[in-house]
Each structure stands twice: as structure tokens, then as C-alpha cells.
Amino acid sequence: MALNLDTRQRAMLAEMHVRVWSPLTAPEPASTPSVAAQSVPAVAVPIVVQRPEGLDQMDWPTLHSTVANCQACSLCSTRHHTVFGAGAPAPQGQVPQVDWLIVGEAPGENEDLQGQPFVGQAGQLLDNMLRACGLSRTAVAGPEGGGLYITNVLKCRPPGNRNPKPEEVAQCEPYLQHQVALLKPKIILAMGRFAVQSLLQHSVPGVDKAPLGKLRGQVHSYQGVPVVVTYHPAYLLRNLPEKAKVWADLCLAMAQLKGRAP
Numbered sequence: 706m707a708l709n710l711d712t713r714q715r716a717m718l719a720e721m722h723v724r725v726w727s728p729l730t731a732p733e734p735a736s737t738p739s740v741a742a743q744s745v746p747a748v749a750v751p752i753v754v755q756r757p758e759g760l761d762q763m764d765w766p767t768l769h770s771t772v773a774n775c776q777a778c779s780l781c782s783t784r785h786h787t788v789f790g791a792g793a794p795a796p797q798g799q800v801p802q803v804d805w806l807i808v809g810e811a812p813g814e815n816e817d818l819q820g821q822p823f824v825g826q827a828g829q830l831l832d833n834m835l836r837a838c839g840l841s842r843t844a845v846a847g848p849e850g851g852g853l854y855i856t857n858v859l860k861c862r863p864p865g866n867r868n869p870k871p872e873e874v875a876q877c878e879p880y881l882q883h884q885v886a887l888l889k890p891k892i893i894l895a896m897g898r899f900a901v902q903s904l905l906q907h908s909v910p911g912v913d914k915a916p917l918g919k920l921r922g923q924v925h926s927y928q929g930v931p932v933v934v935t936y937h938p939a940y941l942l943r944n945l946p947e948k949a950k951v952w953a954d955l956c957l958a959m960a961q962l963k964g965r966a967p
């Protein structure tokens with residue numbers, strides 16, 4: 706894919722340690738320890754999901770307050786705030802107009818305290834990556850494909866930032882489902898294994914065992930919305946060389962949005 710990058714975008718990429726002269730869409734080696742480390746074991750426990758009454762009919766503010774008052778799992782007893790999501794500004798009570806939906810794992814300590822997604826170090830990296838694509842949390846949807854919303858699979862922080870438990874994911878998923886239905890994004894960026902497993906569990910057989918690296922580089926689908934898989938920014942903070950792959954994933958998402966995906 707040809708890239709026309711201006712000085713600002715090149716500066717952002719340099720900050721991300723992405724060298725733009727390297728082949729951005731080069732296939733990943735068949736197996737790397739870092740990718741394998743992102744796979745998780747299958748979930749075998751049957752889970753009873755207590756779906757909130759009338760969730761499918763809720764408007765955006767009702768969904769937001771339902772999440773804020775949710776007690777469907779034990780995370781409600783340890784959280785300071787729920788984290789519904791954030792992104793393009795919208796008039797009071799209306800659904801934000803967005804092209805992009807970015808899905809992470811779960812709030813961390815800072816997010817739990819502030820009630821906002823991705824406000825810590827991983828969030829700064831995410832913002833830098835988005836800026837390199839000409840995107841920002843405050844932009845609105847437009848002809849150039851701007852406007853984004855950031856949310857997580859879990860709306861409450863797992864204590865000590867432990868991994869989400871299958872039953873927590875199952876209880877929280879209906880919220881994400883309805884967020885997608887209301888936001889109607891044109892592209893979803895699934896960051897990290899929990900977002901990927903949650904979004905692709907019904908469309909990709911064996912997704913719970915698939916290394917993330919094997920799911921990258923293709924366009925999947927969730928509720929009819931194209932999904933691009935990438936690494937989580939927190940993982941990138943620990944594995945700086947993987948940033949070039951995330952840039953390739955962002956390029957794929959941008960191409961899909963503009964109808965130019967391979």
C-alpha cells in the first residue's frame with residue numbers, strides 16, 4: 706500500500722519507533738514467542754449470563770446509566786468507577802457519530818479512578834498511534850474517516866489488573882454488543898486477546914486458542930462490522946519492536962475504511 710505521510714505523521718511514527726521505509730505489511734514469522742504468549746486456554750465452564758432487562762431496546766444514555774449501576778458480577782464491589790467509553794463529542798443524550806470503534810481489555814488503575822478509558826501509559830501510546838493515522842479522541846466522523854470511540858470488553862477494573870475471568874467477560878459482553886449496535890462503526894480495531902476473543906468467538910472457530918499473530922492481517926467481522934486485529938498497547942510497551950506490526954494493522958484498518966483493503 707502506498708503511504709503519503711506528512712512531516713507530523715512521520716514524527717509520530719518516529720516516536721512509535723516505526724521505520725516507514727520497512728515493508729509494513731510483511732507477514733509475521735510463523736511462530737514467535739511473543740505472539741504465542743498472547744494465546745489463552747479454552748473456556749470450558751458453562752456460564753449463566755444475567756442480561757439486563759430490555760438491553761436491546763436501550764438508547765445510549767440508558768445503556769450508559771445501566772452500565773454505571775451494573776452489579777452483574779463481583780467486580781462491582783471493587784471498582785471506583787465503571788468505564789463506559791469515550792470518544793467523539795456528541796450532543797447530550799445522542800450516540801457519538803464515529804467511523805472507528807477501538808476495543809481494549811478492561812480498565813486499569815487510572816481508568817478505574819477517572820472513569821475514562823486508556824488514560825495511563827498505554828493510553829498515551831494509543832493516542833500517539835491514532836494521531837499518526839490522523840485520528841483523535843475528539844474528532845468527529847467525516848469524509849476523511851475520522852471520529853472514534855474507545856471502549857473495553859470489561860467496563861470494570863479487575864483487581865490488581867488481573868486477566869478478566871470468563872464469567873466477567875460473559876456478563877459484560879451484552880454491553881459491548883449494544884454499544885456496537887448503537888454506534889454503528891465502519892471499522893472495529895480489536896486490541897489484544899480478550900477483545901479479539903470476545904468479538905470473534907462466534908465467527909472464528911478456535912479463536913480462543915489461536916495466537917493473535919495468526920488473526921492479524923485479515924479483515925474479520927462482528928455484527929456485520931469489519932474487524933481488524935492488533936496487539937494491545939500495554940503489550941507494545943513491553944515489546945517495542947512489535948510497533949511496526951501495529952502500524953501495519955492500522956494501515957489495513959484505514960484501507961478497509963476507505964474501501965481499499967486487499
Ligand code: URA
Pocket residue numbers: 809810811812813816821822823824825827828857939
Ligand atoms: N488497558 C485497557 O485494555 N483498557 C484501558 O482502558 C486501559 C488499559
